[in-house]
Amino acid sequence: MQIDVFTLFPEWFSWMASARHLANATASDGLRMGLHSYRDHTTLSGGQVDDAPYGGGPGMVLRVDVVAAALEGVYGMDAQAVRDERAVVVLSPRGRTFTDAVARELVAGPPLTLLCGRYEGFDERVHTLLASDVISLGPYVLAGGEIPAMAIIDACARRIPGALGNAASLDAESFGAELGGRTEHPHYTRPADFRGHGVPDVLVSGDHGKVARWREEHLGPPDA
Numbered sequence: 654m655q656i657d658v659f660t661l662f663p664e665w666f667s668w669m670a671s672a673r674h675l676a677n678a679t680a681s682d683g684l685r686m687g688l689h690s691y692r693d694h695t696t697l698s699g700g701q702v703d704d705a706p707y708g709g710g711p712g713m714v715l716r717v718d719v720v721a722a723a724l725e726g727v728y729g730m731d732a733q734a735v736r737d738e739r740a741v742v743v744l745s746p747r748g749r750t751f752t753d754a755v756a757r758e759l760v761a762g763p764p765l766t767l768l769c770g771r772y773e774g775f776d777e778r779v780h781t782l783l784a785s786d787v788i789s790l791g792p793y794v795l796a797g798g799e800i801p802a803m804a805i806i807d808a809c810a811r812r813i814p815g816a817l818g819n820a821a822s823l824d825a826e827s828f829g830a831e832l833g834g835r836t837e838h839p840h841y842t843r844p845a846d847f848r849g850h851g852v853p854d855v856l857v858s859g860d861h862g863k864v865a866r867w868r869e870e871h872l873g874p875p876d877a
C-alpha cells in the first residue's frame with residue numbers, strides 16, 4: 654500500500670514509522686509512506702501557503718495553488734489528474750466518518766494521498782478540483798489533519814500482510830466479518846485475583862465450548 658501525506662509538519666510522522674506494525678509493514682514491502690511538505694513546493698515568497706479568506710472573517714485558508722503545486726511536484730502530472738490514479742483524500746470535519754469499513758475500503762483501493770489541513774482548512778477548490786474523497790476522524794474539530802492522517806495510516810497499515818506478529822488478531826477483531834461487525838468481547842489475563850476482583854469462572858474452566866459461548870454473548874454493539 655502506498656500512502657503519501659501532505660502536511661506542514663512532515664517531521665511529526667517520523668515516530669510513526671518506528672512503530673512495530675508500521676516498521677513490519679514497511680520491511681515486508683507492504684507499505685510505502687511518503688511525507689511531503691506544502692512549503693517545499695510553494696512558489697510564493699517566504700514559504701507562504703495560506704491567505705486571508707475572501708469575504709473576511711478570522712483565520713487563514715490553505716491556498717489551492719499551493720496544494721496543486723505540491724501534488725504536481727511530487728507526482729509530475731497535472732494536479733487535477735492525480736485523482737484519476739490515486740485516492741486523494743481531504744481530511745476535514747465535513748467529511749464522511751472514518752470507520753473500520755472505510756479503512757478496509759482504503760486498503761483495497763488505489764494508492765492513497767492524504768491532504769492535512771491547518772488553520773481554517775482548505776480553499777474549497779481543493780475539495781472540488783483536486784480531491785476524490787473527504788474523510789473526518791469524527792464530529793469534533795482538531796487543530797490539523799495530522800492526527801486524522803495518523804489514525805488512518807495506523808488502521809490501514811495493521812491490515813497489511815506482515816504488519817502484525819499474529820495475523821490471527823485481525824480475523825476475529827472488532828467490526829470484522831467474523832464478529833458480524835460487532836465489537837470484541839472483553840479480555841482477562843493474570844493475575845486471576847486483583848485486589849479481590851476475579852475473572853469470570855468460565856474463562857478458567859478449561860471448557861472451550863463454554864468459553865466460546867461466553868465470548869459470543871459478550872460481543873459489543875456493531876459499528877454505526
Ligand SMILES: C[S@@+](CC[C@H](N)C(=O)[O-])C[C@H]1O[C@@H](n2cnc3c(N)ncnc32)[C@H](O)[C@@H]1O
Pocket residue numbers: 743744745746747768769770771772773774775788789790791792793794795796797798799801
Ligand atoms: C481547525 S481545523 C478547520 C476547521 C474548519 N474551519 C471547520 O470549522 O470545519 C484545521 C484542519 O484540521 C483538520 N481537521 C480538524 N478536525 C478534523 C476532523 N474531525 N477530521 C479530519 N480532519 C480534521 C482538517 O484538515 C482541517 O482543515
